[in-house]
Amino acid sequence: MSDIVAPAPVARPRRLWLTLLVVLTAQLMIILDSSAVNVALPAIQHDLGVSQAGLTWVINSYLISYGSFLLVAGRLGDLVGRKKVFLGGIALFTVASAACGLAGDQAVLVAARFVQGLGGALASATVLAFIVTDFPQPLERARAMSTYLLVTVSGGSLGLLLGGVLTQSLGWHWIFVINIPIGALALLAGAGLMSERPGTGLRRGVDVAGAVLVTAAALIGIDAIVQASQHGWVSAYTLGLGALAVVLVGAFLVRESRTPNPLVPLRILRLRSLMGSSAVRGVLMAGMFGIFFFGALYLEQVLGYDGIHTGLAFLPQSFAVAVLSFGIAARLVSRFGPMHVLVGGLIVMISGLLLFARAADGEHVHYFPTLFLSFVLVGLGAGVVFIPLLTMALAEVAPADAGLASGIVNVSMQISAAVGLAALGTLATNRTASLLAEGRTQVAALAGGCRLGLLVGAGCVTFGLLLTVAVVRTPRIRREPTGIPTEAVTP
Structure with missing residues (x-):
């Protein structure tokens, strides 16, 4: 009987490391895409006839949606299960990448980039949670986090190289098109390899008001930041949106202190x-x-x-x-x-x-x-x-x-x-x-x-x-x- 059960301890770590490979491949795809776009901006401006002000929205639309939904995406993984949120994010990012690659005008590209940011937030917010919950052994967790950091820190510079090669040899559309096969493979492999850890559930209700407040605060605040160089740091636009974001954050904290099932329990902020x-x-x-x-x-x-x-x-x-x-x-x-x-x-x-x-x-x-x-x-x-x-x-x-x-x-x-x-x-x-x-x-x-x-x-x-x-x-x-x-x- 011992001969039959002996392989089990080996199989589980092997599957975990394969799952980590899939998760980090998806994470690398998201990071490479966000940095490769910077190299392709002159080509995008020339092909689509985009103004300099309009060109900034190719970057800003992604930054705004990605940064705004990270907090809600992370909590959503705790509640409904991280596998569902991760796979949903990869699917959304892949579809949005196809739309970016096919974009023939500025409006379609900016809208697709916004959706890309949302998909990236859903996927990225669950990666660290997967590592810290599925790698309980200290040494294994240290190795997994080291690999995660290798991907996140070095992915930006690799994206610059990839963006330059693809833009000069094939065209700027390919920095988005290349995400389609990678995303599809990550989706299939993740569905087969990732084990679903049940979330805490939605039985006590969802703090919808808290989610709306914190997401709105992030959207408005990040929009004020990324457009400050255009409008000026002390302009009415920047200061007005900044003040509104602060008010929304205050309302969010009051809401979280009073609701029985907060989106962000205040204990974690302490x-x-x-x-x-x-x-x-x-x-x-x-x-x-x-x-x-x-x-x-x-x-x-x-x-x-x-x-x-x-x-x-x-x-x-x-x-x-x-x-x-x-x-x-x-x-x-x-x-x-x-x-x-x-x-x-x-x-x-x-x-x-x-x-x-x-x-x-x-x-x-x-x-x-x-x-x-x-x-x-x-x-x-x-x-x-x-x-x-x-x-x-x-x-x-x-x-x-x-x-x-x-x-x-x-x-x-x-x-x-x-x-x-x-x-x-x-x-x-x-x-x-x-x-x-x-x-x-x-x-x-x-x-x-x-x-x-x-x-x-x-x-x-x-x-x-x-x-x-x-x-x-x-x-x-x-x-x-x-x-x-x-x-x-x-x-």
Whole structure:
């Protein structure tokens, strides 16, 4: 009889890792698509005859829907089951990708991108919850999270390369069309491999009013942020929408404190480890956008790189993240503790951003060694900081709230990315304009704007370092953690 039951313990982990492969393939598809679009924007503008203002909506429509529905999507997975929400999100994202690929005018493309963002939110909000609930062993969970971080952190730079290759060789439509077979395979494999963990159910009712309030607040707030560069940060449009978003958030918190079945139980907002690490992650992502956005801008518009060479230039950053993701970051956390690893990683990232900013002051900069080293330093820093941040964020979260916590983690990243892109872009544009007014050449003015953006990005990461020291604490509660118990990570 023992011969018959012996294979069972082997089969389950193998299926879990196959399921993780499917889930992260879908996650990578979503990340690649969102970054590849940036490279294809000039081609889209030329083919569809889109104005510069209209072109921003190709990006903003996705950002607004994706960021607005993450929190509700995460909680929905807790209530009705994460498998259903994940598969529904992938199906919606795939259909919307087909609509983007077939779009012949701006309105269809923007609408399809909005639906893409909704599908991406439904799928992405359940990925972390799947990892922390289906990988109960500390070492396995650490490896799964390392792989997740490899996909999320390095996917952006890989998307730039993929977008350049597809746009230049086949056309911009293919950055969306390629999602169709990938999404279909992920849907079929996920349906067959993923095991459904029943949600807590809807028997006590659904907090529809809370969902409407928080989604409306996110929609309005993110819209105000992403359009601030067009209307101005102190314009009536931006300030009015910002004030309305704050009022809606206040109404949402009042609602959640009084309803018997809240969408977001206020107890989870009192977890210092979750909220503190989310704040650090937020300013960190704003700084990361500095090197993604201004690095690509500097390489293309100042140094004259094309899309493919720009993507290749970012590969050292992705490679550094990949190397650290194969267990090294988890072992560092186990050896030195999450706080020490987090502080060290932030310092390395700041060094990389400052090095790039120093180099960007010139118009004739060689890639080796300065730019190469700056990409490596940012990759090394990013490769180690996200593991301790996730460890701290999820360590005190109950398994029943894993989807909601995953949504909070993703929301902190998404909103910060939108704020960072809008704020840094505005500062850099104003700096470029002032340099042009002083009589600088177009290239020199662009270089100066990029340099300022990189310096402000380094400042954001520095603020994250200060927040880490002042606010974040290593979680003390160790009962049934959803995060990585760092003392047990070492193989």
